[in-house]
Amino acid sequence: MNPFKETAKPADRYWLDWQALYPRPYDKNETDPYTKVRIILMNGTEYEAVWFSHRFHRMCPDNDLRRALAVVRRSEQQQQKRIACLKPADESQLEHTISYEQLAVDLTAILAQREPDPYVAQVMDLALLEDFDHLYRYADLLDLERGIHAERLVGSYTEIMPGRPTVAEHRHPLDSVRRFCDLKTAAPLTRLDTAILTAAEQQTMNYYMNIAGFYDSELGRRLYQEIGMIEEQHVTQYGALLDPQCTWLENLLLHEYTECYLYYSVFEDETDPYVKTLWEQHFEMELSHLHTAADLLKVYEGKEWCEVIPDGDFPALLKFGPQKEYVRGVLQSTVTDTALREDVVPLASLEPDADYYAYQKAVNTDIEKVASHNVIEAEIEAMGKDYRYQDGEHPVAALRERTADNTTLGRVAE
Numbered sequence: 382m383n384p385f386k387e388t389a390k391p392a393d394r395y396w397l398d399w400q401a402l403y404p405r406p407y408d409k410n411e412t413d414p415y416t417k418v419r420i421i422l423m424n425g426t427e428y429e430a431v432w433f434s435h436r437f438h439r440m441c442p443d444n445d446l447r448r449a450l451a452v453v454r455r456s457e458q459q460q461q462k463r464i465a466c467l468k469p470a471d472e473s474q475l476e477h478t479i480s481y482e483q484l485a486v487d488l489t490a491i492l493a494q495r496e497p498d499p500y501v502a503q504v505m506d507l508a509l510l511e512d513f514d515h516l517y518r519y520a521d522l523l524d525l526e527r528g529i530h531a532e533r534l535v536g537s538y539t540e541i542m543p544g545r546p547t548v549a550e551h552r553h554p555l556d557s558v559r560r561f562c563d564l565k566t567a568a569p570l571t572r573l574d575t576a577i578l579t580a581a582e583q584q585t586m587n588y589y590m591n592i593a594g595f596y597d598s599e600l601g602r603r604l605y606q607e608i609g610m611i612e613e614q615h616v617t618q619y620g621a622l623l624d625p626q627c628t629w630l631e632n633l634l635l636h637e638y639t640e641c642y643l644y645y646s647v648f649e650d651e652t653d654p655y656v657k658t659l660w661e662q663h664f665e666m667e668l669s670h671l672h673t674a675a676d677l678l679k680v681y682e683g684k685e686w687c688e689v690i691p692d693g694d695f696p697a698l699l700k701f702g703p704q705k706e707y708v709r710g711v712l713q714s715t716v717t718d719t720a721l722r723e724d725v726v727p728l729a730s731l732e733p734d735a736d737y738y739a740y741q742k743a744v745n746t747d748i749e750k751v752a753s754h755n756v757i758e759a760e761i762e763a764m765g766k767d768y769r770y771q772d773g774e775h776p777v778a779a780l781r782e783r784t785a786d787n788t789t790l791g792r793v794a795e
Contacts, residue, residue: 383693384641385675385686389668392456402459405655406469409476414536415701416656418484419647420467423663425584426577426643427461430454430636437629449677450633453670460663467656474592475527475601478519479534481585485512486539488581490704490711492574495697501571501622503725504559505578506711507718508615513708514544515608517769518753521760522601524768532770538703541770543780545716547753549792550611551744553736556720557614559621564631564689567624570696576639577699579619586612600759603752618720630678631689637671638690646699705772713776717791729794741792748788757786 407416434454441447468477489512493505520531520541531541562571589609596602627635644664651657675686687693717728719737731737745751760767766783775781779790 382645382695384638384645384668384671384695385690385693387668389665389672392452392666392669392673395456395666395669397459397463402463402466404463404467404659406467407653407656409469409472413652414480414483414534414538416651416653417480418487418701419651419660420464420656421480421484421584422488422577422581423643423647423660424461424464425581426640427457427464428584428587429580430457430640431461433632433636437633440629443681446677446681449673453673456666456670460666463659464663467659473527474596475519475523476529476534478588479516479523479531481588482512482516482519483535483539484581485585486516486708487701487704489578490707491699491701492578493711494704494707495570496574497568498562498571500560501562501575504618504622505574506715507720507725508582508618509708509711510544510716510718511547511550511611511615512544513712514547514550514753515611517541517543518547518604518608518756520770521768522604522756525756525760525763526598526601530768530770535770537770540705540708540772541768542775543777543787544712545718545791546787547608547611548745548748548751548788549719549790550614551741552614552720553740554614554617555736556722557617557621558723559618560723561624562622564624564627569690569692572635573639573642573696575619575622576635577643579616579623580639582612582615582619586616600752600755604756607752627689628682630674630682631684634671634674634678634686634689637667637674638693640667641671642695643699645695649698650700709776712780716777716780719791728791731794745792751788754786754788761785 431454434450434457438447438450486509489505489509493502493509496502496505523529523531535541562575564572586609589605589612593602593605593609596605641664644660644667648657648660648664651660678684678686718725719728719731720726721731721735748754757767761784769783779787
């Protein structure tokens with residue numbers, strides 16, 4: 382599939398009326414977990430498209446170009462509003478969060494395995510184990526406060542057990558900036574993978590930023606606040622991988638191409654007939670946006686789309702499936718990794734005066750005040766052990782204990 386070779390109608394031919402804009406929500410008890418994951422992914426993709434367009438608009442002095450952006454952006458806004466309302470009203474904030482973290486885990490694992498750039502894959506693995514641990518912390522809060530086992534929500538596709546302990550993830554901001562991937566030399570998959578993860582993690586960051594204060598317990602509010610800070614680190618590192626040398630219009634083309642790729646992927650992967658129809662409709666809309674971006678690039682910069690994306694054919698489509706063995710392997714081999722400036726490094730390689738330790742000392746002054754630790758302690762006190770869903774023994778010996786939370790692994794040099 383090459384979306385540049387497909388025909389498309391103008392964006393203003395796709396306006397949705399209010400009835401079409403408000404879809405039938407999914408059934409939280411019956412819908413496949415990966416349908417929920419795809420919905421969150423595409424909501425985040427549209428969120429990124431809208432806010433990129435707003436930033437472009439604010440930096441653009443040409444009102445004709447700004448009007449063209451406004452037309453496409455209105456359509457993107459309608460798509461985002463439609464997708465967001467697929468979530469049912471009876472699905473709680475915390476239940477929805479489990480799906481957010483399942484997306485983060487399985488999406489990152491899928492992309493890391495196919496990523497041709499070893500450095501980018503290593504960066505993905507660093508965040509993978511952190512999102513994996515966040516799933517565990519939220520799942521324990523869900524069991525503690527609601528009596529709901531998250532294994533039902535993830536459909537047994539994703540294990541729930543400790544990753545790199547959240548308390549160990551807090552790194553100095555100087556160590557969150559990565560090397561960018563040059564658009565001229567990066568593989569097509571790398572361009573897609575970095576764009577997809579930046580959008581997905583940004584949505585998670587924004588979700589936690591906005592809902593932390595709405596949660597109904599102090600422990601939950603504090604957990605969202607803490608994990609939201611880690612998501613900010615993830616957005617910083619993934620955003621750093623994007624090529625800052627691209628022009629605004631080149632970036633617009635890349636955004637629309639990424640959306641076309643994702644909508645075509647989720648359409649092919651979707652098992653829910655109703656949602657599948659929406660993905661097909663949105664793909665057609667995105668074809669229009671992509672062609673508009675290509676036209677604007679030619680008019681304002683004199684460039685053909687193929688000068689930015691040499692081969693418009695989609696690479697292998699994104700397909701969701703269990704990633705348990707891959708995650709276990711990454712846990713076993715990299716659980717004590719951290720970062721030093723642009724590089725992912727073992728914690729043991731840091732000097733005693735490293736910025737990592739200074740930041741840890743500043744934010745984790747008292748471990749007993751750290752929410753991610755408190756959640757597990759409270760679950761153990763209430764239930765006698767932590768909540769997990771795992772197919773077998775944890776691959777890391779230090780994380781097998783279920784009656785005590787490990788707060789030193791990956792944080793304290795041995």
